[in-house]
Amino acid sequence: MSGDVMAQVFKQLFNSIDEGVIVTDPEGKIIFYNAEMAKLEELLSEQVVGKYLHEVYDAVTVESSEHLSVVLTREPVLEKHKTYFTNKGKEVTIVASTFPVMEDGEVVAVYSVCKDITKFKELLTKTMQLHDQIGNEGQEHRRSNGTRYTFDSIVYASSSMADLVASAKKAALADGFVLVFGETGTGKELLVQAIHNYSARKNEPFVAINCAAIPETLLESILFGTTKGAFTGAMESKGLFQQAGQGTLFLDELNCMSIALQAKILRVLQEKMVRQVGGTLEVPVQCRVISSTNVDPWESVNNGTLRKDLFYRLAVMTLFIPPLKDRKEDIEVLIHCFLNRYQRIYGLGEVKIAPELKELFLRYLWPGNVRELEHIIESAMNMLDGRKVITADHLPHYLRARFLSRDENFSEFYRKGSGSLAHVLREVEKQVLWDALKSHGGNITRTAESLGIARQNLQYRIKKLGLHKNYA
Template sequence: MPVGDIMIQVFRHLFNSIDEGIIVTDTEGKIIFYNAEMAKLEELLSEHVVGKHLNEVYDAVTVESSEHLSVVLTREPVLEKHKAYFTNKGKEVTIVASTFPVIEDDQVVAVYSVCKDITKFKELLTKTMQLHDQIGLEGQEQRSNNGTRYTFDSIVYASSTMKRLIASAKKAAVADGFILVFGETGTGKELLVQAIHNHSPRKNEPFVAINCAAIPETLLESILFGTAKGAFTGAVESKGLFQQAGQGTLFLDELNCMSIALQAKILRVVQEKMVRRVGGTTEIPIHCRVISSTNVDPWESVNNGSMRKDLFYRLAVMTLFIPPLKDRKEDIEALIHFFLNRYQKIYGLGEVQIGDDLKNVFLRYIWPGNVRELEHILESAMNMLDGRKVITMDHLPHYLKAKFLSQEVSSTELYKKGSGTLAHALREVEKQVLWEALKAHSGNVTRAAQSLGIARQNLQYRMKKLGMHKF
């Protein structure tokens, strides 16, 4: 078989094995390829689609409504566009699609789309928005149900750093202006924001939160601003989160992950205190307070272009920084006692303690996952107790033991072992962690790599680099 034919078969197999729909048309709109995933989401057979024109498969196909036909003319890709449409069999499909021209010798020779099925996701979001509406109505009768779980009393700390932060947050809560909270993942940004809401004059109003990084941009705009009936196929009149928050608080989590284009629309809303629904023409006044957060220094986000400078200045009237757990060691022991009390009640274990050796390891650990990591480690360990009442290193997953043991190598010992340089010390620590993993798995490289969370090839490379040719 010629190489060209082999490559065609390879690509055909490849495109039929991925979990995104792919459709390819020629310049006239005739379908020349239609993969298995596209057939699955549209409930059509490939043999009934390939060779037909777009308007034979889909309803109301025009240059204006079809990205494939318009891209032939514009020669420009259309990225991440939300589409809701019907096939000629009456099947309603909701996708996010990116459409690209194939250009050869300066001529468009074909067009293809890569499509993601978001039908179920859209249904879930619709139910969520309906639930928000329901909560808003119920809130008029039962004002205490404002959508929060935490107050300032929920925040566990012992450090002077956190004491100062809480004092500043309480002042910011009463001031009722825009607040920007920033801190690493796992430090408890939403917990602090909920506490601010419940300490503010808006505490009896709704608290509505959304993670801007978790939702596709094409849906995020509809969720935030709402939709007008007929804005797209199947669209109904619905309130966005700016409206659903009423006179309460809207929390925009991970704001720096929102696209620059959508940030511009957010800026207009917070400046004008008016919102226009997607597909609508009417300006609707909003009354909620906006609190936002980033998981990196917001000024860094401004400098690298992931956040608009004008939006930063608008939303950062007051800024609150939650320091990482490694910078407030005094809080670690208080958090350990808090989580032990919580989970011993949940699992009915009676009084559980943490061994002194493990506690000392915890106090020296850098906690890249912050408070969330500490909580998950303790919950996991309590599930491994087997009737014992003291948590030790033996109750931790192997990958954690390896991480913790690497810290137990004395910096003085490492300095005495070799050159005394930081590079040498790090090399010795890495070697010890790899030996521990290999020892625990009887020299099986594959299982040792899995326990360390790295690829087998990566472990082999590191072993060779460190001179660990045999176990």
């Protein structure tokens, strides 16, 4: 295949992808500019190709241009968040990775692969503004430090939770780093807020961020803050480390943060200093840092999603919140707590739960933990139609189908305690699927809907568990 044909193939390839691609020579002259980049910047290829970077973009310098700096360093620049203006006045916010093309030890070209996040940035800004408005409107439910919960907010009857609360109170007074881990829905932030309000920092701010909810390119700016001019359009802003002051910064789902950003967090914790993005001045960090993971942190260390050195730094004290299925004695007191809460909210008077439904709740494995139980109680109370007793008929469809498709054999798998945990869970899952399939005459679509899972997921589980029989 000739070089001209190969060039056409690559041109068509790069014009068909969703990311913008721009290629320059070592002097900064643009030699390729794909269709997605033209769409992103609202420019035509013929307006760009053959021109130098400074002729197309404002304020191009070696410091501000990744293309020019890569020529000097010969090192790629990965996932750089950048806001800039074209010479036509178009503001663009992108995430770009820039790479050198080497030949005989020399840089012969530089290319960038760019993803447009302008719309996402606008959406995030509006979301944060809305969050502030909601927060101000609901201020009567919050303390002046930004929290809602104390240790009195934690409802339990089990000895495992009593031990946890006792340990958490000790951790609060010790004022060191704390790592909390527990499944989604177990109440990690509730516990962390309680620790803050039991500590000597209770009159200082409590600031929380979910590390899984914010894109990597924005998370660094949110945590560390930015200086005016850090990138075009950037304004002076304090990061969460500064906003927390002498209070508590809660890093939720730390294991979802990139390894690269974890390294920067580690440096902040070791040096007790933070530098804003684009700045040179370091500011002392005075806040206490509490973090959480939704899986065992050792599992995160072993699978490479959590740095071992950061784990050792943050896990001075560790607190494990057991899943609801492992503390059945808490279910009844939680039911009464949520009944009391929502009967007040909805003005329903005294509402009870049918004994047979309570028994089903005690047998259920609660994959969504306390959060799932609360949502189910609230949902059921909205379905009462003036009645004062919640029955299985008031449950969400997916849960009612799960309960009613089972027989008494379901609970025997884990009551007998035979076999390993993996064996017990496999047998429970097999029985649940078998009963659901049987009740729907083997119809995959209806069975999947009743279980609240995707059809493909159900088919995978049927194959995995060897359920290839006549269910009708």
